[in-house]
Amino acid sequence: MAATPFDSLDDFIALPRVEAAALSPDGTTVVLTVATLNNDATGYERALWSVPADGGGAARRLTRSAKGEAGATFTASGDVLFVSARPDAEGDRDDQPAQLWLLPAAGGEARPITRLAGGVDAIAATAEASHRVVISASLLQGAASIEADAQLRGRRKEKKVSAILHESYPVRFWDHDLGPSEPHLLSIDVADLDDTISAAVHAADQESEGLPGTATAEAKPYPASLPRPQDLTPRPGRSANIAGASLTPDARTLIASLHQHEQRGGRQALVAIDTESGSHATLFDDAGVDYESPVVSHDGLRLAYLRSEKATPAGPTDTEVWVAALDGAEPQRLALSWDRWATSMQWDADNNALLVTADDTGRGPVFRVPLDGSAPTKLTDDEFTYTHVSVDLTSGGFVALRSSWVVPPHPVRVSPSGEVTVLATPAATSAAPGEITEVEATADDGTRVHGWLLLPDGASAQAPAPLLLWIHGGPLASWNAWSWRWAPLLAVARGYAVLLPDPALSTGYGLDFIARGWNAWGSAPYTDLLAITDEVESREEIDHTRTAAMGGSFGGYMANWVAGHTDRFSAIVTHASLWALDQFAGTTDLSVYWQQIFTEDAMRENSPHRFVGDIRTPLLVIHGDKDYRVPIGEGLRLWSELAEHHADNEGRMAHRFLYFPDENHWILKPQHAVIWYETVFAFLSQHVLGDETPRPELLG
Missing domain, CATH: 3.40.50.1820 (Alpha/Beta hydrolase fold, catalytic domain)
Structure with missing residues (x-):
């Protein structure tokens, strides 16, 4: 073994990596997403780990599967939701896509919440006082329902068709092609999950008729043992490429930053979606302006968001922090003289301020931005950059991941007074070679x-x-x-x-x-x-x-x-x-x-x-x-x-x-x-x- 893991490339790639953190509703537990090198050293496996939020105890592994888990968050009752392509015993055994899973707080095995032929892309939003969750998932443009989507995907697979007919720009993003499916926002009430013996028998009867999504299957009903997803963005085009989404505590309203197409480009608008009826109401939408990163307050009365005008060759534009009533009334810009760009926002526990992360002179502290218009103040003042901030409603503090160029991401708890407590982690930090200095x-x-x-x-x-x-x-x-x-x-x-x-x-x-x-x-x-x-x-x-x-x-x-x-x-x-x-x-x-x-x-x-x-x-x-x-x-x-x-x-x-x-x-x-x-x-x-x-x- 080398003196440090950085002396050996093999040792370096084998270091465990903390990638995300989520805080339980009662403020006692942090769930970490941790990536570890697989046995043949050709890829990374991701698992969820639980650590105490008070700084004591030790890390405990929650999940273990060959496909791994990611995107962890909590329901209002403390169950853990995550996305995984792990096998579903009642689903298609052949190359199953990622689905939404639930790990009960009371104990027991994780179980799937969805069985969508195209899988689940991500968890878009959860609610503080409801079991409703909104996910992002892709459905084929020509499918009128999730059953039709499964049938059409099966036919494309049987015929080995991968062709995509584009009707608008762009056609690809980062490292993947866009289409033929389109992103949708789907609402799911986890409380509707039927987890009984009779439900399991009924599901088995359904599966015996032929697997949904195969070439020989007819358009089959979605499994009755699972809560049926409700499409909040039917016929979306690319509009459901969201730049943030947030549910009210009662989950009756989803505030989403939806894409509005403009020739080759577009803008982001804030839209309120009724999760029962599916109706849309535009809150903010202006030509040449992006409205992004909506966050609903804990009392469900106000909305924070970022506003930025499109840049031109004349110069960059500012990223502005705004708040408004939930219906968009009385918008107010905060921190007018603050010359920083917010990278994330959360409401403080008392709803009287925002906790905002921003790059700042080679660091990334957490700022408190008051609603009364007074100047932002730093809550952290160290050599680190903070991400994945989760507010603890029970104490007023927050947990986060922090890192620097000599310390990889690790979980911490920050008290309302700014005192930092390092939490347990399964990915212990290693000694860094040399020294770092500011120049x-x-x-x-x-x-x-x-x-x-x-x-x-x-x-x-x-x-x-x-x-x-x-x-x-x-x-x-x-x-x-x-x-x-x-x-x-x-x-x-x-x-x-x-x-x-x-x-x-x-x-x-x-x-x-x-x-x-x-x-x-x-x-x-x-x-x-x-x-x-x-x-x-x-x-x-x-x-x-x-x-x-x-x-x-x-x-x-x-x-x-x-x-x-x-x-x-x-x-x-x-x-x-x-x-x-x-x-x-x-x-x-x-x-x-x-x-x-x-x-x-x-x-x-x-x-x-x-x-x-x-x-x-x-x-x-x-x-x-x-x-x-x-x-x-x-x-x-x-x-x-x-x-x-x-x-x-x-x-x-x-x-x-x-x-x-x-x-x-x-x-x-x-x-x-x-x-x-x-x-x-x-x-x-x-x-x-x-x-x-x-x-x-x-x-x-």
Whole structure:
């Protein structure tokens, strides 16, 4: 065993990962979703674990299945709801899709709540004082009922038909095709679950008639032993692609952010849906404005939401925090002078304030935003970023996950006074190699540029460390929280110092800081990176003669831009990168956004491909074929143009191209992640350290 898990890639991918947390209604229990490496080390299995919310006791495993569980939340009575593709003894035995399951608080086995032919995508909302739950599920456009959906899916499967006829844009998202099914919001009353011997016998009789969804089955009734889902969004098109949803405590009303189509794009509107009748009432809907992240107060009287106007090439727009009566009356904007963007919101226990998370100077604290219009205050003031906030109505505190660049996500409890108690976890944190320190520089225009510097053990004036400039994606993002995909500690364990800077366009520093790089990605973001790199290279423990730059997505764009504008780095790694902006803007999964935030001149002037002839630094190009956000055409064109300008007569060049046929924007399969890091470190070893490292064995 290595000194730390970061010294070995095999040990690193085997670390358990806490991915989500949910608090029980009585405030006593936290359910964690934990991912662990499977036996053959080729994937991750997810299970639910229970930990005491008071900081005592130990973690206890709740679920165990080969398919795993995710999306855990609680019913009003304390039962645990989750989504899983685990086998349903009464369902189709062949490749069952994920369904909604319930684990009783009183004990006993988990049991399925749904049996939808297309499965359940996610739990959209639960109610504090009702057993009704709203799920997101996909139904075929040509199916008039859930029974017809099952029958039609069976016919497509029998005929091996995968074709999709599109009638609107977009046609794909992130890493998957859209259609032929459409997203729906379905309401289910869990109290209608018939869990008796007679119900089980009746269900068995139904199954003996032929499995729903098979080619030979007629349109069969939905199982009488299960509560029948009610469609709240019939014939939705893409409108039920929600940007948040919240139920009133009595579950009579669902407030959802529904998509309103506009030619190639669209806007998000807040709509109140009566869960009994299914009727819709629009609360907020304006051209050029998105209304998102609705949250109903605990007393069911008020609604909090985020409002943001569409950005244009003229500049970014603010993300505003608003509250209104449940029917949309008397809307009021909160925190008018607060120059931060909310990333999540919850109502405080007394309904007099909101608990809001936001990026803030390289961290992600929880703020209290009062309804009386007074200024937000920090409830947490440490080096961490907080997510998955759940308010405890019994004490007024909350539980959450928190992380930093040296501590992975772990559950904590925060008292009303701000005292933090670390909770038990089955994924104990490991000692991180090296140390982390805050750094900053002054940009050309006098702006402060913040970053984190991770130094390896032993770095000193006598033994200075080589430097990796690691550029974040987004670009509207910040280096402020742990990432299992980007793991700088792996580089630190190998002796590199890693600089994690937040240049112009980064969040957590105010709207003006973002605006500095707007419509001009190659200007302030680039000069900010060089300024903070200069500052760090002046430190005696850094070897300025051995440096590299790397990044993914926007970070890959910036790596490409750096490559075409300076030869100061010995190597550059560019992952899932934007190369030719005119090509990218028309092929990405939502082209309208990119064409809205750039002028034509800026798109041309800030395109890295124009400077391919000026590249002098060896590039490692990495791309996944299933990447629909930055399509593979960007990587292919980059590789082609590098060869056009830099290959010798025999086709050889210093550049390399690592290609993943079945990965998306990120490289997520465990062994592919190992290959990714092995290839990156071998490339850096050759060009930064001057050591020849053999290519990874499994690359052939």
